[in-house]
Amino acid sequence: MPSSRTAVIVGAGQAGGRTAAHLRKQGWQDRILLLGEEPDPPYERPPLSKEVLSDDADPLTGRLYPPDWYEENGVELRQSCRVERLDLGDRTLDLATGGRESWDVLVLATGCRARLLDCPGADLPGVMTLRTSADAGALRPHLRSGAQVVLIGGGFIGLELAASATARGCKVTLLEARPQLLERALPDRVAALLADRHRRAGVDLRLGAGLAAFEGEGRVQAVRLGDGSRLPADLVVVGIGAQPNVELAQAAGLACDDGILVDSHCCAGGSVYALGDCSRHRDAWLNGPVRLESWENAELAPQAAAKAILGRPEPYGGVPWFWTDQYDVNLQLLGLKQPVEREVLRGDPESGSFLLFGLAGQRVVTAALVNAGRDRRPVRQIIEGRLAVDPAALADPDRPLKQLAKGA
Ligand SMILES: Cc1cc2nc3c(=O)[nH]c(=O)nc-3n(C[C@H](O)[C@H](O)[C@H](O)COP(=O)(O)OP(=O)(O)OC[C@H]3O[C@@H](n4cnc5c(N)ncnc54)[C@H](O)[C@@H]3O)c2cc1C
CATH class of the missing domain: 3.50.50.60 (FAD/NAD(P)-binding domain)
Incomplete structure (x- = not known):
């Protein structure tokens, strides 16, 4: 029996690939078409500037799924397939190769390009x-x-x-x-x-x-x-820096402001969704619009969009998290940089491993973790829970962060 509905995902990067997987996993039983301009299947980009260049790793070391996954999961992946034009009225899109596809649900995951x-x-x-x-x-x-x-x-x-x-x-x-x-x-x-x-x-x-x-x-x-x-x-x-690929959405009449504007379910209106680097979502935790260029956002926003598409919407948001690896330094950042009233240092920078918290009043609003990734979870809980913490306890390496995260 032919599928009754088609979900088309434009952009076969990390966010596009994850959207296909979450749609399937969460119960979309109809057709999924994943259209990507690049010749490669979906992959994660973080290794490109790290082990791919430093250690000769395979440029596709970050591929999301093995080649058989797409067929096994009923995801039609088309590589080297650029979408040229969207028509939101008759729910069609035109391909650079000349074809036309119809959609019932459209997900834009067009990412960014290098500035x-x-x-x-x-x-x-x-x-x-x-x-x-x-x-x-x-x-x-x-x-x-x-x-x-x-x-x-x-x-x-x-x-x-x-x-x-x-x-x-x-x-x-x-x-x-x-x-x-x-x-x-x-x-x-x-x-x-x-x-x-x-x-x-x-x-x-x-x-x-x-x-x-x-x-x-x-x-x-x-x-x-x-x-x-x-x-x-x-x-x-x-x-x-990078600039969001919004031209396709803009030409179709979608609202854009340095990113395709979407709500906290990644919905741009009707059956059109946008997520990942190309979108500016109304973040449920930050309580405002934000465009994030991060691995984590490309992982999590697709879950939220899939839930909304399948009629179980849950607002999306949380403390933004970024990381970078340079030499022997693993640096992780939680929260967005903002003016802080006070900084609290935990650990000794000379040792190569420490945390630096930014506080507004008694609340931690940002944290930089240098070779201290093991502490990410409790620090995130402290920030996300907007807990009031004693700066002296925060600075004391003998006071476990897990304890502070429990409000103790
Ligand atoms: C070198 C590098 C290193 C990074 N390292 C980190 C890191 O350490 N930590 C971290 O948190 N984040 C990192 N990031 C950021 C992270 O990789 C991105 O946030 C993530 O890739 C965003 O995924 P996306 O799917 O939204 O966009 P993209 O990965 O950009 O994918 C979008 C895809 O859509 C395609 N597309 C665009 N327009 C069309 C069209 N009209 N038709 C069809 N296809 C189209 C593009 O070709 C692309 O393949 C890094 C990024 C880069 C480039």
């Missing part, structure tokens, strides 16, 4: 970005020992790339326009420690550095800075 620089020479061969497995595959051969690599941007991707390129013996210069690394995400103290770790690894880290142009004959050979100086470069990687 590009608009400066002279930005289109020279050898000036690259990192977003996809193909990008990682193209970058890796250039990370040869002794190669002069210039990284533009001291965000998560640029810093992870600095660590990976250094591990391969490259001579790395990292240019950051702001006076601090990861200014919008990290407490000043943690940013300073991270900067120090990069410098100790041999990275020529230049904060407050202005960029003028990329130069070269047929391929990038140098980077010219705002002060007129020149840095020789065999490879440049631009890591200045």
